[in-house]
Amino acid sequence: MRALALWTIGLHQQLNPPDRAQIESEAKVEQSKLSAKAEKIKADAELTQLKARQETEIGHQKSLNELEISRARDLANIESSKFKRIVTAIGANTLKEIAQAGPNLQLQLLKGLGLKSFIITDGSSPINLFNSAGGLIPPQISDQ
Numbered sequence: 001m002r003a004l005a006l007w008t009i010g011l012h013q014q015l016n017p018p019d020r021a022q023i024e025s026e027a028k029v030e031q032s033k034l035s036a037k038a039e040k041i042k043a044d045a046e047l048t049q050l051k052a053r054q055e056t057e058i059g060h061q062k063s064l065n066e067l068e069i070s071r072a073r074d075l076a077n078i079e080s081s082k083f084k085r086i087v088t089a090i091g092a093n094t095l096k097e098i099a100q101a102g103p104n105l106q107l108q109l110l111k112g113l114g115l116k117s118f119i120i121t122d123g124s125s126p127i128n129l130f131n132s133a134g135g136l137i138p139p140q141i142s143d144q
Contacts (some may be wrong), residue, residue, distance in 0.1 A: 087095065
């Protein structure tokens with residue numbers, strides 16, 4: 001190897017300056033081409049790797065989404081069947097009568113449950129209902 005290096009140096013010294021400059025220029029051009037080719041190969045490999053990683057992530061996310069959709073569908077089916085069982089147990093006619101009964105039935109239900117008042121809310125807005133059913137339920141007279 002050293003002999004080759006010495007021979008190259010000797011050959012280099014024997015060439016006249018224009019030939020030496022041309023050889024050096026051609027070597028630099030070839031080196032630049034090879035460097036550019038190596039960089040292109042490296043960039044292509046990185047791009048291929050990135051593409052594969054993104055495709056894997058997309059596939060994983062798609063699987064997660066399908067699983068979530070399946071879960072939501074199953075929960076909806078459960079709720080639907082639960083509602084059907086409740087309606088069947090109570091009876092559609094009973095539900096219709098309760099809906100049409102109005103305040104009198106509600107008053108009887110409140111009395112039967114021992115409640116003075118109640119409210120159904122979503123909990124997002126606070127409501128003060130202290131003795132709010134005062135006019136709905138007549139005061140009870142104690143027999144003392």
